[in-house]
Amino acid sequence: MDSAVTAAKLSPDSSALVVGTTSGKAYFYIVDDTSLKLAQDFTPVPNHFVEDIVFFDNLTTNHQDCYWKYAAISSDNGRRVSIFDCDNWELVAKLRFEAQNATGKLEMMLDATARFLFIADYDASNLFCIEIAYLNEVPHFAACTLIAFYNSIYIAVPVQIEDTVDAKNEFLADMSDEEDEEVVNNGLVALFVAISPRALLEIRVEIEKTLNFEPATLFGNRPLSAAASADNSFGNAVDIVSNPPASASTKGSSKNSHPPIPLFDEAKFLEAMDEKFKEMQQKFEGVTAELTKVNCELENVRTQTRSDLSTALDQLSNELRVRDEVVEKTMQTYSAVIREDVRVKVDEALGKTQIIMQVCFFY
Numbered sequence: 381m382d383s384a385v386t387a388a389k390l391s392p393d394s395s396a397l398v399v400g401t402t403s404g405k406a407y408f409y410i411v412d413d414t415s416l417k418l419a420q421d422f423t424p425v426p427n428h429f430v431e432d433i434v435f436f437d438n439l440t441t442n443h444q445d446c447y448w449k450y451a452a453i454s455s456d457n458g459r460r461v462s463i464f465d466c467d468n469w470e471l472v473a474k475l476r477f478e479a480q481n482a483t484g485k486l487e488m489m490l491d492a493t494a495r496f497l498f499i500a501d502y503d504a505s506n507l508f509c510i511e512i513a514y515l516n517e518v519p520h521f522a523a524c525t526l527i528a529f530y531n532s533i534y535i536a537v538p539v540q541i542e543d544t545v546d547a548k549n550e551f552l553a554d555m556s557d558e559e560d561e562e563v564v565n566n567g568l569v570a571l572f573v574a575i576s577p578r579a580l581l582e583i584r585v586e587i588e589k590t591l592n593f594e595p596a597t598l599f600g601n602r603p604l605s606a607a608a609s610a611d612n613s614f615g616n617a618v619d620i621v622s623n624p625p626a627s628a629s630t631k632g633s634s635k636n637s638h639p640p641i642p643l644f645d646e647a648k649f650l651e652a653m654d655e656k657f658k659e660m661q662q663k664f665e666g667v668t669a670e671l672t673k674v675n676c677e678l679e680n681v682r683t684q685t686r687s688d689l690s691t692a693l694d695q696l697s698n699e700l701r702v703r704d705e706v707v708e709k710t711m712q713t714y715s716a717v718i719r720e721d722v723r724v725k726v727d728e729a730l731g732k733t734q735i736i737m738q739v740c741f742f743y
Contacts, residue, residue, distance in 0.1 A: 389433035391448040396466070398451065400430025406453070408469065422469045424462060428455035432488045436463070436512070436519055439492045450519050452497060458486025461499070461510075463519055473521055477501075477508065491538045494519075496570070496587075498538055505529040507536060509570065511590055522590045529574075536574035536583070543568060 383401035390397050390411070397409040397416065404423050409416040424430055436450040448466045455462075462474040477486060477499060487500040499508040506528050513522035572583040 387430045387432055389435065389451075391435050392437045392439060393447045396435075396448045398430075398433045398453075400424075400433065400453075402429050404429045406430050406469075408466070420469055424453045424464065424469070425455045425460060428460065431455050431458060431485065434488055434490045434497070435466075436490070436494045438494045449517075452488065452490070454486070454488045457484070458488060458499065461488065461497070463521075472518060475510075475521055487535075489538055491541050491570075493541060496538070496541055498536075500536055502533060502535070505532050507572075509585075509587055511587075513590060525587055527585050531576055533581075534575045534577070536572045539571040539573055541568055541570050541587075 383403035383405070385399055386402055387400040388397065395411050397411055399407045399409070401407070404425070404427070405421055406424050407418060408420045408422070410419050411417075430453050432454040434452045434454075435448050436452065437447050450472065451464055451466050453462050453464060454460065456476075459477045460474065461477075463472040464470065465472055483503050487502070489498040489500065490496070491498070495512055497510040497512055499510065500506075501508070506526060509525040509527060511522040511524075512519045514520070568587040568589055570585045570587050572581075572585065574581040574583055
């Protein structure tokens with residue numbers, strides 16, 4: 381190993397070890413009592429190095445053949461998570477998180493039953509709960525639940541996942557005792573222990589389990605159960621991005637054979653695309669009709685607005701003309717009155733002046 385170690389993980393039974401390095405390679409060792417035996421070296425994610433490793437082991441069972449059959453490897457600051465078959469380290473499934481506000485590494489955790497994978501984004505106070513569904517003992521990403529915390533937390537650790545029955549199901553259960561009806565409970569409660577800036581917290585979160593999960597193929601959206609009955613060549617299966625591995629024996633554990641997956645059917649794909657294009661065309665026609673209707677309504681509104689504005693301007697013009705006429709008549713009246721007053725005053729002044737001149741002439 382000529383590169384620095386980025387991650388190392390020991391299996392729960394202490395019989396296997398995975399070591400990731402800065403070169404992008406990972407080394408899988410078989411652990412004996414006194415030595416390590418290199419079983420395989422591989423590159424899990426091209427152009428990325430291993431940051432964290434989690435074995436998909438159910439710690440609630442004592443069956444030794446259940447250990448380190450599959451493992452999840454994270455890279456790219458925890459934003460890329462891939463599931464590998466530990467027998468030959470072939471890719472089973474992968475997903476990628478788009479956490480825009482995250483600046484640090486996303487932490488990866490697994491519950492004790494290996495049914496839920498938790499991705500913690502402590503920068504955004506978010507916790508992604510990913511349900512793991514097992515189809516023919518092969519793990520698949522089934523569903524994702526976002527758990528958002530109001531206050532910031534330093535760390536959150538899953539303690540257990542337990543089934544729960546809410547009040548409604550309890551009522552239905554009581555009724556079913558009389559009517560012999562089966563009550564289906566698809567609720568779960570995830571128990572976490574978290575540390576916030578001020579307290580040690582116990583958090584319970586309700587999670588809804590996925591019912592009747594069947595991963596689909598890439599193009600045809602056919603479930604694996606339907607694909608298993610088809611007589612076609614084997615191909616690549618896609619869960620989120622999935623590639624079921626072939627069985628091999630590194631530890632000697634036995635596995636069920638994977639269901640056959642049909643190759644990509646070009647004719648069906650083109651037919652499906654034509655149907656999608658027709659559906660989109662119908663939607664575009666409907667949108668066009670709605671836009672035409674809205675345009676007509678807007679034109680009617682514009683016409684009515686122009687008419688109302690013209691009427692208002694005419695009324696304003698008439699009112700101004702009437703006011704001008706009233707002002708003109710008032711000015712003429714005041715002018716006549718003033719002229720008459722001036723004439724009377726002038727006549728009086730002339731009369732007084734004439735009398736004074738006569739008196740002066742007499743003396």
